Amino acid sequence: MASSEDRKVxxxxxxARLRKFPFWSWLWLFIGALYFVxxxxxxxxxxxxxxxxxxxxxxxxxFEDDKFWETFIFxxxxxxxxxxxxxxxxxxxxxxxxxxxxxARRVVEFITLMPFVVPAIILxxxxxxxxxxxxxxxxxDIRFMQPLTNFKIxxxxxxxxxxxxxxxxxxxxxxxxxxxxxDIRTLTEAAQSLGxxxxxxxxxxxxxxxxxxxxxxxxxxFAIVVGEVTLASFLxxxxxxxxxFLLGQHRAYEPAALSFVSFLLTWLAMGLIQMxxxxxxxxxxxx
Amino acid sequence: xxQTAMKLKGNGSSATNWRTWLGVxxxxxxxxxxxxxxxxxxxxxxxxxxxxxxxxxxxxQLFSEPFIVNAYKLSIQVSAVTAFGGGILGFLLAYxxxxxxxxxxxxxxxxxxxxxxxxxxxxxLAFAFVxxxxxxxxxxxxxxxxxxxxxxxxxxxxxxxxxxSLVYMYFQFPLMVLIMxxxxxxxxxxxxxxxxxLGASSTQYWLRVAMPVLLPSxxxxxxxxxGNAFGAYATAYALTGGRIGIVTIxxxxxxxxxxxxxPGLGYAMAIGMVVIMAISLAGYSWLQxxxxxxxx
Numbered sequence: 360m361a362s363s364e365d366r367k368v369x370x371x372x373x374x375a376r377l378r379k380f381p382f383w384s385w386l387w388l389f390i391g392a393l394y395f396v397x398x399x400x401x402x403x404x405x406x407x408x409x410x411x412x413x414x415x416x417x418x419x420x421x422f423e424d425d426k427f428w429e430t431f432i433f434x435x436x437x438x439x440x441x442x443x444x445x446x447x448x449x450x451x452x453x454x455x456x457x458x459x460x461x462x463a464r465r466v467v468e469f470i471t472l473m474p475f476v477v478p479a480i481i482l483x484x485x486x487x488x489x490x491x492x493x494x495x496x497x498x499x500d501i502r503f504m505q506p507l508t509n510f511k512i513x514x515x516x517x518x519x520x521x522x523x524x525x526x527x528x529x530x531x532x533x534x535x536x537x538x539x540x541x542d543i544r545t546l547t548e549a550a551q552s553l554g555x556x557x558x559x560x561x562x563x564x565x566x567x568x569x570x571x572x573x574x575x576x577x578x579x580x581f582a583i584v585v586g587e588v589t590l591a592s593f594l595x596x597x598x599x600x601x602x603x604f605l606l607g608q609h610r611a612y613e614p615a616a617l618s619f620v621s622f623l624l625t626w627l628a629m630g631l632i633q634m635x636x637x638x639x640x641x642x643x644x645x646x
Numbered sequence: 647x648x649q650t651a652m653k654l655k656g657n658g659s660s661a662t663n664w665r666t667w668l669g670v671x672x673x674x675x676x677x678x679x680x681x682x683x684x685x686x687x688x689x690x691x692x693x694x695x696x697x698x699x700x701x702x703x704x705x706x707q708l709f710s711e712p713f714i715v716n717a718y719k720l721s722i723q724v725s726a727v728t729a730f731g732g733g734i735l736g737f738l739l740a741y742x743x744x745x746x747x748x749x750x751x752x753x754x755x756x757x758x759x760x761x762x763x764x765x766x767x768x769x770x771l772a773f774a775f776v777x778x779x780x781x782x783x784x785x786x787x788x789x790x791x792x793x794x795x796x797x798x799x800x801x802x803x804x805x806x807x808x809x810x811s812l813v814y815m816y817f818q819f820p821l822m823v824l825i826m827x828x829x830x831x832x833x834x835x836x837x838x839x840x841x842x843x844l845g846a847s848s849t850q851y852w853l854r855v856a857m858p859v860l861l862p863s864x865x866x867x868x869x870x871x872x873g874n875a876f877g878a879y880a881t882a883y884a885l886t887g888g889r890i891g892i893v894t895i896x897x898x899x900x901x902x903x904x905x906x907x908x909p910g911l912g913y914a915m916a917i918g919m920v921v922i923m924a925i926s927l928a929g930y931s932w933l934q935x936x937x938x939x940x941x942x
Binding site: 390487521524600621632 | 691739741743748756770777816877878884897
């Protein structure tokens with residue numbers, strides 16, 4: 360078999376083979392690859408060029424800065440908080456809609472698309488305008504709460520809520536797709552007949568069954584939140600994004616090193632998503 | 647989708663009462679507090695003058711104030727150019743790895759890379775391009791030293807329209823790849839065979855069969871790219887330090903301090919942006935519905 364195949368290929372004239380060669384496809388791929396790689400290579404090369412004696416100097420200096428660790432760890436904490444809060448909000452909602460309330464599907468899906476219409480800069484504008492004034496009990500002068508933007512916990516609540524909004528389209532879609540592939544109705548009925556309550560059903564039955572969907576939503580949220588600048592800088596939160604921006608204002612080599620590192624982190628997150636979802640690439644949107 | 651919904655309804659709870667709706671109440675409460683209230687506040691504030699009474703002045707000024715008109719113009723130009731350019735490059739790449747005859751293994755590499763690049767934005771992206779095409783950038787040096795082309799003498803500037811567009815392209819075309827690869831997969835082999843049997847050339851097949859099927863999907867994706875660039879703030883801010891007058895940057899300046907000397911106008915600018923984003927999303931979903939007739 361193989362030998363006759365080989366002979367056929369050999370018999371093909373040079374020109375015929377050249378015609379078979381997908382020249383244009385390779386050309387587009389080459390241009391695309393160049394576009395992908397050049398900025399990364401340039402950043403990497405620049406980050407190594409500080410001191411020829413010690414190529415890793417920029418990385419060393421960047422990682423020595425306490426402020427880097429402070430902001431980077433805090434951004435990760437924000438990401439984890441956003442992911443947990445999003446799961447608590449989105450999973451029961453998506454579950455309930457599939458199980459009992461299909462008529463709410465359209466309106467909830469519409470709401471989850473809203474963040475595409477309200478970009479981060481507009482969202483933070485509105486959030487600041489609403490939550491920088493104190494809350495009054497309606498129709499009275501009684502002050503219910505001081506402005507969220509005035510104290511640290513309040514600001515942190517606000518920024519996590521904002522990140523939840525930004526991540527909502529991706530989180531909801533991941534979770535909903537995950538639930539489509541498992542028969543949640545049967546699972547629920549089986550669990551109920553064994554005497555499980557709602558809490559047990561959600562945490563022990565539903566969550567483990569949609570774990571790969573959850574993981575992909577979580578990693579995407581992570582990619583959005585760590586390094587996010589718009590919300591963090593306008594709400595005055597000391598996160599990694601604003602730190603990197605400020606560092607770029609008065610340093611040259613460390614920001615390049617950290618940019619390269621954050622590219623690697625994004626790659627790690629996306630690579631893991633690929634691994635868990637089997638090739639369904641997704642794009643987030645914190646540009 | 648509608649079918650499952652009907653089935654569930656038929657099987658399960660026939661009378662949906664308010665108790666069932668309580669299950670989604672937390673979600674609606676969250677959406678009201680952190681999505682609707684902020685948007686509505688911007689909306690009402692854009693129709694309010696400094697004394698707190700109703701006015702249409704702010705909306706009128708959106709179209710008459712040259713400063714604002716120019717901001718919208720620049721934003722729309724950058725978004726349109728990168729949506730079109732990114733759309734074409736992304737489509738060609740998606741074509742190359744799906745039906746273009748490249749080895750299968752390249753496809754997953756490209757998709758992963760596209761996933762990374764479309765999420766690689768903001769400050770790190772801006773810094774990466776400064777290292778590439780800035781005055782001391784890698785490519786700037788190569789072009790100068792080896793090809794004797796001085797980009798900056800030739801009028802190129804990374805911190806202006808052309809530069810910003812190149813930077814935006816970095817997350818635009820990978821997004822196009824992610825959207826178009828599945829759409830190109832949807833082209834059925836039978837269509838091509840049928841066309842060939844009827845004597846159509848490859849060009850005829852693409853022009854008469856594949857393109858009409860793909861066009862709604864391509865246009866829809868480009869509209870999505872448009873919105874993607876139109877709402878971008880962090881990348882432009884990090885790249886230019888706020889010195890390029892696109893809408894998002896101007897709104898940012900207005901939030902930091904009332905640069906327009908009229909808060910109402912700032913709100914109106916924000917609402918104008920939401921309106922444009924809403925129109926593009928509506929266009930996208932309309933085209934998406936058209937796409938689904940043939941693909942999938």
